[in-house]
Amino acid sequence: MNKQSESLKSKLEHLRRGFFAELPGRLQEIDKDFENLKLQPEDQGLHRELHRKVHNIKGTAASFGLQSLSQVAIQTESLLKNYQDKKTAPGQSLFSSLSRLIDELRLEVEQATQVNSTSEPIFQNIDLNTSSVQPGNHIKGQLIYICDDDPLLLQNLQVQLACFAYTIETFMEPKQMLEAIQLNPPDVIIMDIEFPNGEQVSNDCIGRLQQVQGQGRKIPIIFISARDDFQARLYAVQTGGTAYFTKPFKVMELVESLDGILAPYQPEPHRILIIDDDSKMAELHRLILQEAGMTVRVIHSVKTVLEVINDFKPDLILVDMYMPLCNGRELAKLIRQVPDFLSMPIVYLSSETDAKEQFSALRVGADGFLTKPIKPERLISEVLLRTERMDAIRSLMVRDSLTGLLNHTTILNLLETSISGTKRRNETLCFAMLDVDYFKQVNDGHGHAIGDQVLLALSRILKQRLRKSDFVGRYGGEEFAVILPNVDLDRAKAIIDELRIAFQQVTFNTPQGEFSCTLSGGVACYPEFPTMQDLVNHADKALYIAKNEGRNRIEKIHAGQ
Amino acid sequence: MKILVVDDDPMAAEMIVAIVEDAGHETLMAENAVVALETIAKQPNIDLVISDNFMPLMNGPELCLELRGQNFKQPFILLSGDDYELSEDMKSNLSAYIIKDFTLADTLIETINRVISK
Numbered sequence: 001m002n003k004q005s006e007s008l009k010s011k012l013e014h015l016r017r018g019f020f021a022e023l024p025g026r027l028q029e030i031d032k033d034f035e036n037l038k039l040q041p042e043d044q045g046l047h048r049e050l051h052r053k054v055h056n057i058k059g060t061a062a063s064f065g066l067q068s069l070s071q072v073a074i075q076t077e078s079l080l081k082n083y084q085d086k087k088t089a090p091g092q093s094l095f096s097s098l099s100r101l102i103d104e105l106r107l108e109v110e111q112a113t114q115v116n117s118t119s120e121p122i123f124q125n126i127d128l129n130t131s132s133v134q135p136g137n138h139i140k141g142q143l144i145y146i147c148d149d150d151p152l153l154l155q156n157l158q159v160q161l162a163c164f165a166y167t168i169e170t171f172m173e174p175k176q177m178l179e180a181i182q183l184n185p186p187d188v189i190i191m192d193i194e195f196p197n198g199e200q201v202s203n204d205c206i207g208r209l210q211q212v213q214g215q216g217r218k219i220p221i222i223f224i225s226a227r228d229d230f231q232a233r234l235y236a237v238q239t240g241g242t243a244y245f246t247k248p249f250k251v252m253e254l255v256e257s258l259d260g261i262l263a264p265y266q267p268e269p270h271r272i273l274i275i276d277d278d279s280k281m282a283e284l285h286r287l288i289l290q291e292a293g294m295t296v297r298v299i300h301s302v303k304t305v306l307e308v309i310n311d312f313k314p315d316l317i318l319v320d321m322y323m324p325l326c327n328g329r330e331l332a333k334l335i336r337q338v339p340d341f342l343s344m345p346i347v348y349l350s351s352e353t354d355a356k357e358q359f360s361a362l363r364v365g366a367d368g369f370l371t372k373p374i375k376p377e378r379l380i381s382e383v384l385l386r387t388e389r390m391d392a393i394r395s396l397m398v399r400d401s402l403t404g405l406l407n408h409t410t411i412l413n414l415l416e417t418s419i420s421g422t423k424r425r426n427e428t429l430c431f432a433m434l435d436v437d438y439f440k441q442v443n444d445g446h447g448h449a450i451g452d453q454v455l456l457a458l459s460r461i462l463k464q465r466l467r468k469s470d471f472v473g474r475y476g477g478e479e480f481a482v483i484l485p486n487v488d489l490d491r492a493k494a495i496i497d498e499l500r501i502a503f504q505q506v507t508f509n510t511p512q513g514e515f516s517c518t519l520s521g522g523v524a525c526y527p528e529f530p531t532m533q534d535l536v537n538h539a540d541k542a543l544y545i546a547k548n549e550g551r552n553r554i555e556k557i558h559a560g561q
Numbered sequence: 562m563k564i565l566v567v568d569d570d571p572m573a574a575e576m577i578v579a580i581v582e583d584a585g586h587e588t589l590m591a592e593n594a595v596v597a598l599e600t601i602a603k604q605p606n607i608d609l610v611i612s613d614n615f616m617p618l619m620n621g622p623e624l625c626l627e628l629r630g631q632n633f634k635q636p637f638i639l640l641s642g643d644d645y646e647l648s649e650d651m652k653s654n655l656s657a658y659i660i661k662d663f664t665l666a667d668t669l670i671e672t673i674n675r676v677i678s679k
Contacts, residue, residue: 008583012666015576022572048617055615056570059641059661063576 016064023109026057027102034102038095051080057105069108075291076101082287144258145180147171147191148224153247157190160251163502165464166258185219188261190254193225193232220261224249250509252457259460270387273314274298275305275331276349277323281372285318285349288376289383302326305334309341315387319366321350332366343393345386349374400474402452403459411473411481416532418471418483423527430492432482433539434458434499434521437551439478442517446510454517457506465499481539489525493556496521500554518552528559562586562677563604567597567612567624568640573661577611577640580666584673594619598627607635609673614641625654636676640669 033050040046058073079097144166148154154170161168171177174191181189220242225232228246236244243257272289276282277300286296297312299305302325309317317335321328328348335341347368367386370379398410406414415431422429436442436454443451455478462472462480471483484492500519507514522542529535542557549555564586568574571592578588589604591597593616601607610628612621619627625637636656652658656676659668 008579008666011579011583012576015572015579018575019572052569052615052617056573059613060570060573060576063573063661063665065662 019060019064020113023057023113026053027106027109029053030057030102030105034098041095047080051077054080054105066108066112069105069112072101072104072108076105078287078290082283142188143167143169143184143186144188144190145169145171145177145186147174147177147189149173149192157251157254159505160507161255161258163505164255164258164461165502181219188220188222188258190222190224193223193227193236222254222257222261224254251507252453252509255460270294270316270384271312271314272296272383272387273308273312273317275300275302275317275323276320277301278320281320285379288379292380292384294383302331305331306338309335309344314344315390316345316347316383318347318349318383321348328366343390345390347382347386403455403474405459405462405480406471406473408473408475411471411475411483412532412536414471414473415481415483415535418485419526419532419535422485427486428488429526430484430487430489430523431526431535431539432484432492432496432521432523432554433475433536433543434480434482434496434519435543435547436478437518437520437547439517442515446512446515450508450510453508457508458503458519461499461502461506465502466495489523489528489556489558492523492525493554496523497554500552504552520546520551521554522546523554523556525556562608563589563606564673565589565591565597565600565607565610567591567594567610567616567621569593569613569616573613576665577669580669581611581673584670586673593617594621594624594627597624601628601633609636609638609677611638611640611669611673614639622651622655626651629654638669638672638676640665 030050030053033046033053037043037046037050054073054077058070058077061070061073076098079094079101144161146154146157146168147170149172151172154172158168158170169180169186171180177189177191222243222245223236223241224245224247225236226247233244242261245254245257270293272294274282274285274289274296276285276298279298279300282298282300286298289296297308297314299308302323319328319331323331326334328350332346332348335344335346345367347370348366349370349372351372368382370382398406400407418429436458439451439454442454455474458480459472459474462482466472466482466484469485473481473483475481482496484495487495500521504516504518507516520543522539522545524535524538524542526535529538538557538559541561542555545557546553546555564581566574566577566581566588567590568577569592574590574592578590581588589600589607591600594612595618597610597612601610610625612624614621616624621639621641625639628637637654638657638659639655640659640661657672659665659672
């Protein structure tokens with residue numbers, strides 16, 4: 001529906017290149033403005049101009065997908081905005097922070113212009129991240145370069161790792177890989193420590209390998225080798241390798257190591273809702289918490305609080321005790337009336353120093369009381385303390401301990417909530433039930449430890465190949481459930497089918513040899529099935545049909561079947 | 562449709578124009594709110610305004626307010642690089658509000674179609 005035409009794509013690409021060409025010039029102007037501002041710190045006009053220029057870079061960088069440049073611009077702009085509100089002349093500390101940030105901006109611009117003058121246009125990748133899911137394309141995998149002189153090993157690794165949505169490129173010689181790294185640096189390198197001419201891969205080669213465009217950011221290297229002696233391992237350590245596997249190695253172990261290095265799940269930043277009618281104070285607190293990496297939303301009035309909570313889904317609410325319409329105590333009670341928000345952390349911020357008042361406030365279900373004015377570090381640590389604790393508790397309550405996926409109750413609750421959201425936005429949603437085929441035989445024949453490995457492998461595939469907005473749960477022993485918002489039935493079936501194929505290609509190692517597993521699945525769609533129970537029942541029915549029709553297949557179901 | 566694009570950053574403006582024209586619309590450009598107001602006064606059949614938030618002289622929401630005060634009834638879409646806090650009054654004047662990120666191309670077209678069909 002919203003496919004960009006080829007001519008638009010090339011126009012945008014042309015504009016993007018124009019942007020890169022402009023960036024150094026823009027930065028020069030920012031430098032100039034900054035120097036002028038230092039000479040005339042009271043000049044509000046200069047201040048505004050500088051702010052506007054940074055703001056523009058932020059917006060355009062974001063539109064072109066230049067995340068890190070945009071991020072630095074955001075930080076710079078926050079700093080400028082904060083002082084703009086104060087209306088007093090900025091002092092030394094502002095100038096040194098600004099100076100530091102502008103230097104970072106310059107670095108980002110340099111990096112951006114270097115890297116992007118030769119690599120693939122960014123817009124091709126962007127399609128993968130939009131909500132219009134295409135089978136096989138909806139996740140951008142992380143890039144891994146593998147270098148080994150054994151073509152069979154390369155082929156095997158490529159196939160195996162591709163199951164887990166990594167993008168793999170293989171090389172038979174370090175030289176080839178080095179060239180490729182100059183053009184397009186990967187996220188991880190896997191390479192053999194010895195090559196056919198018997199020489200160890202030289203230090204120099206490794207050093208060059210690890211340079212990435214100026215910032216000295218090193219690409220993690222996993223060494224694989226037939227040698228297992230001390231000398232070889234020492235060499236690996238000395239050349240900065242992150243991990244070492246001896247051949248023949250278990251691919252699953254390599255995958256675990258990759259997980260650890262690539263950390264595909266950055267924890268979502270904590271979301272904080274600030275309710276304060278004093279907008280300057282609220283902004284200051286917002287700034288402090290954002291600097292600490294949190295996502296913050298501010299509202300000045302309590303009228304819309306329940307909607308905002310539903311919409312923004314905060315991890316913690318920071319409330320001013322005394323506000324028009326209702327005070328902090330009443331607000332906490334109001335929020336706690338809603339069963340879902342019973343455990344939502346609420347922390348009061350107030351100039352109230354009276355201990356009795358504080359206690360009475362705490363008694364209505366607040367989780368803490370902070371007095372204004374509060375030191376930034378204190379605010380951050382108090383908030384983090386509570387949000388991290390809630391994270392841990394929530395994890396225990398909602399996740400399956402083996403796979404880390406959502407548990408049965410949680411996935412069903414989520415299905416219910418997802419349906420309401422979908423209904424509100426007038427979209428569609430699909431629900432899939434998956435079941436590992438002949439799982440009982442795996443447990444009986446190879447033992448539960450291996451059975452667990454099978455479930456873990458499937459969990460990993462599900463987590464890595466689905467979008468952040470999809471939900472995955474362990475529904476039962478060998479049953480899994482997936483909620484796919486904003487896709488139609490055919491797309492959902494195609495996505496799940498891909499998962500089926502990926503899972504089929506994983507091989508598990510046992511003392512008795514290798515084996516692989518298959519899965520069957522059923523998919524049903526909302527609004528064709530309008531309630532949670534309907535969806536579940538019919539996805540289950542579709543799963544049953546899949547099993548009956550021979551297993552290792554995905555069936556979709558319509559009403560009336 | 563005739564769409565007026567208001568943005569002080571020529572790069573950003575060009576990008577929006579490219580996206581909008583690709584979807585088959587005609588565009589006019591204004592580099593700030595004052596030029597935008599003049600353009601609207603001279604060209605009577607502008608169907609929709611897309612404006613950046615932060616601009617010299619007058620920012621996006623202020624432009625919208627001014628236009629509504631002049632009885633300009635066409636849809637007004639605000640673009641921003643920011644999660645800008647807008648007041649309730651302001652939101653009621655705007656037809657839509659989009660944050661600039663890499664999904665801009667798709668989001669913008671979807672939003673235009675949505676506000677036009679209302």
